[in-house]
Structure formats: C-alpha cells, structure tokens
Amino acid sequence: METIESYKLTHLEELEAESIHIIREVAAEFENPVMMYSIGKDSSVMVKLAQKAFAPGKIPFPLLHVDSNWKFQEMIKFRDTFCAENKIDLIVYKNEEGVKRGVGPFTHGSKVHTDIMKTQALLQALDKYHFDAAFGGARRDEEKSRAKERVFSFRDRFHQWDPKNQRPELWNLYNTEVHKGESIRVFPISNWTELDVWQYIRKEKIPIVPLYFAKEREIVDMDGQFILVDDERMPAEIAKRKEMRTVRFRTLGCYPLTGAVESTAATIEEIIEEMMVETKSERTTRVIDFDQDGSMEQKKREGYF
Amino acid sequence: MGIENLQTSQPSNLTTAKIEDFLAQDEKKDLLRLLTAGSVDDGKSTLIGRLLHDSKRLYDDQLESLKRDSKRVGNAGEEIDYALLLDGLKAEREQGITIDVAYRYFATSKRKFIIADTPGHEQYTRNMVTGASTAHLAIVLIDARKGVITQTKRHSFLISLLGIKHVIIAVNKMDLVDYDQAIFDNICQTYMEFTTRLNIPDMRFIPLSALKGDNIVDAGPNMPWYHGPSIMHLLETIPVSADRNFVDFRFPIQYVSRPDLDFRGYAGRIASGILRKGEEVVALPTGKTTRVATIESMGKQVDYAFPPASVMVTLEDEIDISRGDMLVRKNNQPHVGRHFEAMLVWMDETPMDLNQQFIIKHTTQKVKARLDLVRYQIDVNTTHRSESAVLKLNQIGRVVLTASRPLLFDSYRKNRQTGSFILIDPITNNTSAVGMIVDRIDAEKLPSRISSRSGKELGRTLISREEREKQIGQTAKTYWITGLHASGKNELAYRLEHTLFDQGKTVVVLDGNELRTTLNQELGFNKADRDENLRRVAEIAKLLNNQGLIVIAVFISPDKATREQVREIIGAQRFKEIFVDTPLEVCKSRDKKGLYQKADDGLLDHFPGVDFEYESGTADLVVADIETIEISDLI
Numbered sequence: 048m049e050t051i052e053s054y055k056l057t058h059l060e061e062l063e064a065e066s067i068h069i070i071r072e073v074a075a076e077f078e079n080p081v082m083m084y085s086i087g088k089d090s091s092v093m094v095k096l097a098q099k100a101f102a103p104g105k106i107p108f109p110l111l112h113v114d115s116n117w118k119f120q121e122m123i124k125f126r127d128t129f130c131a132e133n134k135i136d137l138i139v140y141k142n143e144e145g146v147k148r149g150v151g152p153f154t155h156g157s158k159v160h161t162d163i164m165k166t167q168a169l170l171q172a173l174d175k176y177h178f179d180a181a182f183g184g185a186r187r188d189e190e191k192s193r194a195k196e197r198v199f200s201f202r203d204r205f206h207q208w209d210p211k212n213q214r215p216e217l218w219n220l221y222n223t224e225v226h227k228g229e230s231i232r233v234f235p236i237s238n239w240t241e242l243d244v245w246q247y248i249r250k251e252k253i254p255i256v257p258l259y260f261a262k263e264r265e266i267v268d269m270d271g272q273f274i275l276v277d278d279e280r281m282p283a284e285i286a287k288r289k290e291m292r293t294v295r296f297r298t299l300g301c302y303p304l305t306g307a308v309e310s311t312a313a314t315i316e317e318i319i320e321e322m323m324v325e326t327k328s329e330r331t332t333r334v335i336d337f338d339q340d341g342s343m344e345q346k347k348r349e350g351y352f
Numbered sequence: 353m354g355i356e357n358l359q360t361s362q363p364s365n366l367t368t369a370k371i372e373d374f375l376a377q378d379e380k381k382d383l384l385r386l387l388t389a390g391s392v393d394d395g396k397s398t399l400i401g402r403l404l405h406d407s408k409r410l411y412d413d414q415l416e417s418l419k420r421d422s423k424r425v426g427n428a429g430e431e432i433d434y435a436l437l438l439d440g441l442k443a444e445r446e447q448g449i450t451i452d453v454a455y456r457y458f459a460t461s462k463r464k465f466i467i468a469d470t471p472g473h474e475q476y477t478r479n480m481v482t483g484a485s486t487a488h489l490a491i492v493l494i495d496a497r498k499g500v501i502t503q504t505k506r507h508s509f510l511i512s513l514l515g516i517k518h519v520i521i522a523v524n525k526m527d528l529v530d531y532d533q534a535i536f537d538n539i540c541q542t543y544m545e546f547t548t549r550l551n552i553p554d555m556r557f558i559p560l561s562a563l564k565g566d567n568i569v570d571a572g573p574n575m576p577w578y579h580g581p582s583i584m585h586l587l588e589t590i591p592v593s594a595d596r597n598f599v600d601f602r603f604p605i606q607y608v609s610r611p612d613l614d615f616r617g618y619a620g621r622i623a624s625g626i627l628r629k630g631e632e633v634v635a636l637p638t639g640k641t642t643r644v645a646t647i648e649s650m651g652k653q654v655d656y657a658f659p660p661a662s663v664m665v666t667l668e669d670e671i672d673i674s675r676g677d678m679l680v681r682k683n684n685q686p687h688v689g690r691h692f693e694a695m696l697v698w699m700d701e702t703p704m705d706l707n708q709q710f711i712i713k714h715t716t717q718k719v720k721a722r723l724d725l726v727r728y729q730i731d732v733n734t735t736h737r738s739e740s741a742v743l744k745l746n747q748i749g750r751v752v753l754t755a756s757r758p759l760l761f762d763s764y765r766k767n768r769q770t771g772s773f774i775l776i777d778p779i780t781n782n783t784s785a786v787g788m789i790v791d792r793i794d795a796e797k798l799p800s801r802i803s804s805r806s807g808k809e810l811g812r813t814l815i816s817r818e819e820r821e822k823q824i825g826q827t828a829k830t831y832w833i834t835g836l837h838a839s840g841k842n843e844l845a846y847r848l849e850h851t852l853f854d855q856g857k858t859v860v861v862l863d864g865n866e867l868r869t870t871l872n873q874e875l876g877f878n879k880a881d882r883d884e885n886l887r888r889v890a891e892i893a894k895l896l897n898n899q900g901l902i903v904i905a906v907f908i909s910p911d912k913a914t915r916e917q918v919r920e921i922i923g924a925q926r927f928k929e930i931f932v933d934t935p936l937e938v939c940k941s942r943d944k945k946g947l948y949q950k951a952d953d954g955l956l957d958h959f960p961g962v963d964f965e966y967e968s969g970t971a972d973l974v975v976a977d978i979e980t981i982e983i984s985d986l987i
Contacts, residue, residue, distance in 0.1 A: 049656070052594075056661065
C-alpha cells in the first residue's frame with residue numbers, strides 16, 4: 048500500500064541520493080572533472096555511486112590514482128583488475144622525479160615521503176591535466192578539521208584551502224564557479240559515517256581490497272605499529288624481525304606507513320561487529336596524522352586531500 | 353536490540369546472528385538533520401558532546417586526545433570539556449569559540465543524526481542560516497539563568513525564516529537554578545509570547561542540565577515535576593519525513609545522459625511531489641507534453657519515486673529537454689518569471705551593490721540577475737523593519753530581483769527546493785547572498801529599478817557635450833511623449849520633429865513600435881521586459897543627448913516609477929515629459945489596429961487603459977487635445 052508513510056527513504060538511501068546528486072552536479076557544471084581514486088573502501092563506495100549516477104552510461108570522467116610508489120602490492124593488483132573489469136578510464140600518476148631520487152619512507156621518513164610522493168605528486172597531476180574539479184572520498188566524521196569543510200571546497204591557483212574563507216553552502220545549491228587555474232575539491236560522501244560505508248559495501252556487494260579482511264600475514268612491529276612485509280624494499284634489519292600474525296587493515300595507504308590491527312574479522316559482518324566494539328578510530332593506524340596536533344588541517348591547507 | 357547494547361558488550365559476547373540482526377535494523381533507520389543554536393555560554397557544545405557521548409559514539413582515542421587538549425586550553429577545570437570535541441580548527445581552538453558550521457554524526461538504535469553545529473555570535477548569522485537550510489529540526493538553547501535573550505530571538509527568527517518546522521527549546525543549566533519549575537515555566541511563557549509573530553508549527557520545551565545529564569537520555573531524579581520526554585527520546589521519535597512536499601510535482605533536470613543513440617535519460621533529484629511511471633508530464637519552459645516511460649532509482653527500475661530521491665527517467669517521446677528545464681504536471685505548475693521578490697540574507701564581506709550583476713543559481717538553472725531594490729531591512733533581533741538602500745554582511749531584507757531569463761519557481765514557504773536560490777558574484781565567485789522566494793505580490797505590481805546609481809561617468813571623451821552643442825548650435829534635450837495607445841502620440845512626435853527640423857535642429861525620433869521590432873525584439877510585455885525596453889531607450893537617448901542631439905521618444909510608458917527612473921537616467925535638466933491625455937473613448941475610436949477590441953476580448957494581457965492603469969502625474973506638460981495644440985508650446 049502506498050501511503051505517505053511509504054514515502055520515506057532510509058538513511059542509506061538518503062545519503063546515496065545526496066551523493067549521486069553531487070556527482071551529477073559536477074559532471075554537469077565542470078569542464079574537466081576527475082575522481083581521485085585511492086583504492087580504499089571509501090573510494091570504492093564513491094566509484095560505485097558514480098556508476099549508479101550515470102548508469103546505463105559509463106562514468107563520464109576519469110579516475111586518478113596518485114601512486115606514491117609504496118602502496119601495498121595487493122592494492123595495485125586490485126586497482127588494475129577492478130578498472131579493467133568495469134571499463135573505467137584510469138589515470139595513474141607518479142612523481143617520477145621522486146622515484147628517480149629514491150624517495151621512500153624508510154630512507155626519508157614519513158614526512159618527506161608523504162610530501163613528495165603524495166602531496167607534491169597530487170599537485171603535479173592536477174596541474175598536468177588542468178582538472179577544474181576533483182572528487183575526494185573524505186568523510187566529515189573522520190577527523191576534526193574535515194567536519195567544517197564544504198562539500199564543494201574551493202582551492203586557489205596554488206591548490207590551497209583557506210578554512211577561514213569558505214563559501215557558504217546552503218540547501219543543495221552548490222556554487223561551482225571558478226576562474227581559470229582555480230578548482231573545487233568535491234566530497235560526495237561528506238555526510239557518510241564509517242558504519243554507513245561498511246553497510247553500503249555489504250548491501251551493494253562492492254568489491255574491496257582483500258587487505259581489509261583478517262588473514263595470517265607477515266608483519267614486523269615498528270614502534271608499536273604492525274607493518275606488513277610487502278616487498279624487498281623493507282630494510283633487511285627491520286624485515287628480519289618478521290613474524291606471522293592474524294591481522295587486517297582498517298585503512299590503506301603506503302605499506303610502511305599503515306599499521307595493521309590484530310583481528311580475526313574475515314567477513315564484512317565481522318568487521319562491522321569489531322568496529323562497533325572497537326575503541327580506536329580508524330585514522331590512528333595512519334602514521335602521518337600523529338606528526339602534530341592539527342596536522343591534518345596543516346596538510347589540507349597545503350593541498351593534501 | 354539497540355546499538356547501546358552492542359557498544360557496551362565485549363567482542364566475545366557477540367554472535368554473528370546478533371550482528372546480522374543489528375545490521376538489518378540499522379539499515380531501516382532514517383536520517384534526522386538537526387541544527388543546534390546557542391552559544392558556548394549556553395552549554396551548547398556540552399549538550400552536543402553529551403549527545404555524542406551518551407550515544408556512545410565517542411571513540412576512546414578521540415577521548416584521549418581530548419584529555420590532552422583540555423590541559424592546554426580547556427575551560428572546564430578538571431572535568432572533561434566536551435566543547436573541545438567540537439571546535440575543529442586550530443586557530444579557533446585557541447579563541448575558545450566555534451566560528452563556522454561543523455557537522456557531527458551520531459546514531460542511536462532508532463535513528464541516525466547529523467548535527468549542524470553553528471555559533472551563536474551576532475556576526476555569524478550566515479553560518480546559522482547555512483546550517484538551518486538543510487535541517488529538519490532545531491534545538492534552541494536557553495540558559496536558565498538568563499532566560500529568553502536577544503540571541504534566542506535572533507535564532508528563533510532565523511529558524512522560522514528558513515522554514516524549520518520542529519523546534520526543541522532546551523532550557524539548560526537547570527542545575528544552577530535549583531531545578532526550579534517556576535523559572536522554567538516563566539521562560540516557556542516568554543518564549544511563546546515572542547514566537548507568536550513567527551512561523552514555527554511544532555515547539556517542544558525541555559528543562560535540562562547538559563552537564564549533569566538531566567533529561568538528556570533519562571529523566572534523572574532532579575526534576576520530578578517534568579513529565580515530558582527526554583531530549584534524546586524526542587530526537588528519536590519526532591516524525592519528519594511527512595514534512596516534505598509530496599503534492600506539487602517538480603523535477604528539475606540536472607543532467608541529460610546520452611551514452612548511445614538508443615538511450616536518452618534525464619537525471620535529477622525529485623524536488624517535490626511523486627513521479628510516476630506512465631503519467632503525463634509537461635516539460636517547462638517548452639510546454640511540451642509526454643509520458644514517463646521508465647524510472648530508475650537506487651539502481652532499480654521502479655514504478656514511482658518521491659523526494660529526495662535521485663533518479664534517472666526516460667520519456668515516451670523524444671522532446672528537446674536540457675539542464676535547467678523542469679518536468680511538472682499539466683494542472684500543477686510553478687511560476688514562470690523573471691521578476692520576483694525574496695527574503696535575502698547577505699553573506700559577503702562586500703556590501704550589496706545595486707549596480708552589479710549577479711549569477712543566480714536556482715534549482716539546476718544558472719542565469720544572470722540584478723537586484724532591483726531593497727524593500728526593507730529586517731532586524732534579526734527584534735524582527736522590526738526599517739528602510740535600507742543596501743544590505744551588508746549578515747543583514748536580511750526583502751528585495752526585488754530580475755533574472756535575465758525566466759525561472760521556474762514556487763514560494764519558499766510552499767517548496768523549499770524550488771523557492772531557494774543563491775547569488776554568486778561573477779567577479780569574486782563568492783556566494784554573496786542566499787534567498788527565499790516570497791510569492792505574495794503579482795510580478796506585474798513589483799517595482800523594478802532600471803536606472804544606474806553608480807554615478808560613474810564611463811567612456812569619457814575629450815569633447816564635452818557643451819562643445820558639441822555649441823558646434824551644431826542647439827541644446828540637447830529629450831522629449832518623452834507618453835500616453836495611451838492610439839492617443840495621437842506619434843502624430844504629435846512627428847509634427848514636433850518637423851518643426852525642429854525646419855528650425856535647423858538635428859533631431860532623432862525613437863519610436864516604440866520601431867524599437868520593439870528591431871533592437872528590443874526579444875522582449876515580451878511582462879513588467880520586467882517592459883521596463884527593460886524603456887531602460888534601453890533611456891540609455892540610447894542619453895547617448896544621443898551627449899552627442900548634442902535632440903531626441904523625441906514615443907512610448908506608452910504607463911508606469912510612473914519607471915518614467916521617473918527614465919528621467920533620472922537621461923538627466924532631469926534635459927528631460928521633458930509630455931503626456932498626451934486623450935480620453936480612452938477617443939483612443940478606442942482612433943485605434944486602427946483594433947488592439948483595444950482584442951484587449952477587451954481578453955486576448956491581450958497588461959494592456960494600458962484596459963486591464964492596466966496608466967499612472968499620470970509626472971508630466972512637465974499635458975496635451976489635452978492634439979488637434980488644437982501649438983507645437984511651439986511644446987518646445
């Protein structure tokens with residue numbers, strides 16, 4: 048029976064409707080948009096929403112993966128298979144200058160590596176392709192400074208964000224105006240929580256990188272973080288401490304900078320269950336956020352997503 | 353089984369069956385967006401921190417970092433400072449105030465919530481308006497010790513202006529007034545008296561102590577005299593989905609999808625009403641009719657869809673539709689117009705400039721627009737109206753606007769989606785203002801502003817008008833001949849032209865009929881277009897006068913306010929308005945084109961003298977009878 052009560056969306060449906068609206072708005076209003084693709088679960092949800100937004104057509108803009116050269120091997124494998132199977136137009140960008148100079152977290156530390164291979168690489172890619180809009184999979188509930196960022200977040204010519212000077216954002220009327228060289232970062236899943244993301248992955252059967260699921264893996268304990276021995280670039284004196292543990296990853300990034308958590312959660316249901324009783328929020332396993340208080344805000348001002 | 357149970361349980365206590373129950377239940381929850389209004393002093397951040405805390409969504413490490421922060425800048429002594437959880441940005445944290453809109457998320461076993469947290473300070477009206485624009489419900493915090501203060505009134509006015517239907521008035525810090533019922537009752541009374549002038553259909557009053565936890569989740573022992581629900585209970589149960597407009601079907605086309613030649617889909621978000629497969633729809637502005645062939649929503653083919661779903665529809669007939677167009681029902685259509693009124697909130701540091709052009713973004717349309725005038729400014733603290741030429745940051749006023757192309761709109765009161773818009777400054781690209789369309793006065797009766805108020809002399813030449821006048825031996829002047837259709841204006845104009853010509857003057861006649869079919873051929877006969885017609889004529893006359901030429905302009909120009917602006921554009925000292933005051937009956941008998949007959953038959957709208965009044969009273973000279981007038985008397 049159709050009643051006024053049946054005209055009601057669930058929270059996931061409402062979030063989905065909002066995200067699809069945002070994604071279509073970008074496709075309609077910008078000349079050269081791109082979707083940042085980190086291969087993580089949030090990116091996977093964002094790509095799924097983009098597919099839905101334009102079905103039966105294909106996504107009318109490319110995906111961009113900024114490859115820091117230190118991603119987990121399984122991520123790269125997943126990326127290439129997923130994009131090929133889904134006929135997705137993928138751009139992979141690496142800071143070749145950084146690669147040539149051998150920049151990496153073991154030799155240069157997390158700060159320098161992240162700056163050169165992630166932040167600088169991203170800025171180089173945006174400049175090279177002249178994108179006027181770039182989607183990011185950030186959520187407002189992840190981190191304090193993100194709670195205040197707009198869905199359509201303006202960046203000046205130098206890709207910088209000014210938290211004090213953000214455009215007001217009302218209703219679902221997004222200001223998409225930019226001058227040449229300026230751009231907008233767009234966050235279509237701003238209003239999703241971590242639980243929403245997992246629920247949606249479960250409901251829509253969205254494929255994700257197997258690293259999210261618990262498995263016996265070769266890891267070393269580095270300053271209290273369980274780091275996967277992913278390739279031979281890990282210095283031998285560290286790699287020799289390797290041990291087998293049943294772990295999974297709550298976030299994915301550069302393997303030397305992403306800690307695993309001990310877990311037996313091998314299904315999405317088990318992950319959600321673990322999350323509900325878990326006492327640490329997801330970014331604690333990312334080394335870069337610990338640099339200093341307010342460090343994410345600092346990075347965002349400089350152009351990091 | 354609720355989320356609370358889950359979160360307090362240990363991992364080993366959970367079975368897979370339980371988590372699946374939880375997920376099945378969680379999937380069905382709806383979403384409530386709420387706004388919290390009040391200042392740090394009212395304990396607003398403490399209340400939000402409490403809601404988050406008590407819904408057990410605070411992760412331990414956030415709590416740890418909180419303890420670290422509290423030692424450095426915390427304001428709450430040894431106790432946990434919940435407010436620090438909310439003040440996100442570094443610079444602001446040191447100041448101890450939140451200065452922007454921050455969004456927070458929490459869930460209970462019944463609902464998911466998004467809180468828009470906005471500050472209470474006067475200079476940040478724009479932030480509160482931002483948070484309110486998407487909220488279903490607002491919590492207005494009142495400090496029990498202070499009662500209803502100016503800030504409370506300001507918040508309530510903005511909530512009413514933005515059309516939030518449900519308001520919880522949370523009288524906080526009851527612990528500091530000994531949980532005194534009389535104080536609570538008194539505040540409720542004062543608040544209700546104040547809000548009789550506002551439009552808030554659902555108000556609930558709750559006494560609480562956010563710090564101690566009274567009436568947050570449970571009643572607690574301190575206020576046995578209060579028998580109502582706790583704030584959490586209210587938030588979980590207030591029905592909000594029925595607040596949407598399910599009656600007036602409006603579907604603004606957001607994106608046209610043409611992946612191949614066989615498929616043409618129209619994507620968008622349903623603004624209001626129900627979209628049904630097989631039903632007849634009208635595409636505006638073309639007015640073409642077709643039927644809905646398919647609807648895809650959430651990845652599935654469906655028979656009907658409702659707001660706020662994002663859908664992709666296909667239509668039975670191939671008709672030309674693009675972004676900005678709207679699908680509606682034949683017997684329920686929005687207004688189509690360029691000229692309208694709105695309540696405007698100025699959001700820009702730079703004050704309003706009436707001479708500037710803006711981009712208006714409304715539904716999925718983006719067109720140029722200008723501000724005609726500010727009817728009045730409204731004081732957010734007292735709701736008193738006052739005259740004001742322009743609006744500045746955080747000021748609110750009722751304004752008249754004209755868009756360069758017709759918009760498809762409803763009043764904001766009736767339809768939040770088709771009644772709202774933003775104004776973008778095309779130079780800075782800032783969102784300068786946001787507006788809510790008011791639809792009480794017929795667009796025909798709205799004033800428009802066609803004269804420039806900049807006072808700037810642009811394109812200054814080295815030859816002055818005086819020098820040109822001296823060379824050709826005449827004084828530049830504009831004779832503006834006005835009067836009803838077929839009153840004999842043209843006859844008079846050409847006699848005047850001839851007389852001046854014979855005197856050796858250089859003279860140009862600007863004839864209404866001629867300009868309407870040439871320079872101004874795209875303009876219609878609605879108020880906005882008629883005014884635009886005269887604005888262009890006035891600017892041409894001014895240009896010609898500046899060249900030393902004499903102009904005779906022949907236009908019905910029935911609107912007194914518009915003629916006054918024409919005079920202003922051209923310059924009063926060079927302007928002579930001549931009103932040909934031929935009686936209507938005589939005009940009708942002289943009407944060779946039969947326009948009066950058509951207007952009388954209802955075939956022509958807005959015809960001066962028939963369904964539209966000619967407003968006299970501004971003329972420098974009135975010609976009662978064109979047969980007897982001496983042309984020399986006109987000069």
